[in-house]
Amino acid sequence: MIHTLFDESIALLQQLIATPSFSKEEAQTAAIIEKHLNGKGIKTERLLHNVWAFNKHFDASKPTILLNSHHDTVRPNGDYTKDPFTPEIADGKLYGLGSNDAGGCLVSLIAAFVFFYEQTDLKYNLCLAATAEEEISGHDGLERILPLLGKLDFAIVGEPTQLQLAIAERGLMVLDCRAHGKSGHAARGEGENAIYKALADIHWFNSYQFARVSELFGAVKMSVTMIQAGSQHNVVPSVCDFVVDVRVTEVYTNEELLELIQHFVSSEVKVRSTRLKPSSIDVNHPIVQAGIALGKTKYGSPTTSDQALLRIPSLKMGPGDSARSHTADEFIYLEEIQGGIADYINIIQQIV
Structure with a gap:
């Protein structure tokens, strides 16, 4: 047979x-x-x-x-x-x-x-x-x-x-993040540059290690994969958007990680979905x-x-x-x- x-x-x-x-x-x-x-x-x-x-x-x-x-x-x-x-x-x-x-x-x-x-x-x-x-x-x-x-x-x-x-x-979360600043003229040093604010959070995503580590997978992996800001060379941008790919291990739920991330970064963080657990x-x-x-x-x-x-x-x-x-x-x-x-x-x- x-x-x-x-x-x-x-x-x-x-x-x-x-x-x-x-x-x-x-x-x-x-x-x-x-x-x-x-x-x-x-x-x-x-x-x-x-x-x-x-x-x-x-x-x-x-x-x-x-x-x-x-x-x-x-x-x-x-x-x-x-x-x-x-x-x-x-x-x-x-x-x-x-x-x-x-x-x-x-x-x-x-x-x-x-x-x-x-x-x-x-x-x-x-x-x-x-x-x-x-x-x-x-x-x-x-x-x-x-x-x-x-x-x-x-x-x-x-x-x-x-x-x-x-x-x-591994599970998957895709995060849409937005750093908020204040627009101004680049020549006069006005405003608050949203790109610089985003960079601080991007550094956190790149370097932070969560406490729990999976025996099978190791650490949770976070990767910034897209970034967009600015409209012209002489305007300090008020908004910087970036996307983070988060590969979740079995030692965390998606919801737990999302709560931790939102606590640590200053950018606005919105998750596209938590269903891929x-x-x-x-x-x-x-x-x-x-x-x-x-x-x-x-x-x-x-x-x-x-x-x-x-x-x-x-x-x-x-x-x-x-x-x-x-x-x-x-x-x-x-x-x-x-x-x-x-x-x-x-x-x-x-x-x-």
């Missing part, structure tokens, strides 16, 4: 690659996933471009595992030498946009779900969710359907991790221990995924390599998908 699932997974992934599915434009790939599952007698639900299903013998008295990955992609960059929508197989690699991020994970999770779908003696229910808008952290992807999935106890999130165990993930799962959780028993290593992931939207324990794991994501001539090794199917099944079998 594993061999058949592998062949079907490659064929499905080739269809997905050949079908453009930029974030917010995933209707056709959602239809492909629906057709694939329905063709196996699996009843699906759909809202917008999100497709989900439960195992055949769902039992509300049992806990539920969410199996989630996404079918949207970024737009191909200008360095592609191959057609990003041609699913070419060469030298053991399947090329194409979304093959690595996160098509290989998605089709492997689908295969694992199909493997368990008809089983009657599972200790857990399984909920498969193929979702949209992950690449833009959109509101109409996983976040939109979570209330419809019922009680979920923990999740496996399919992202390329070389099939190792990402037991924590840091996440983690206890190393003693059964799913983590099952992975360790299979020889997997655990680590903290620096990248952000739909895991940030979950409020339940979650493990990020999948075939492929995060370093290939969003690169030109994206690819995944066929053997990685084969390993992904086997590992997802094996790790779930340890607990179900």
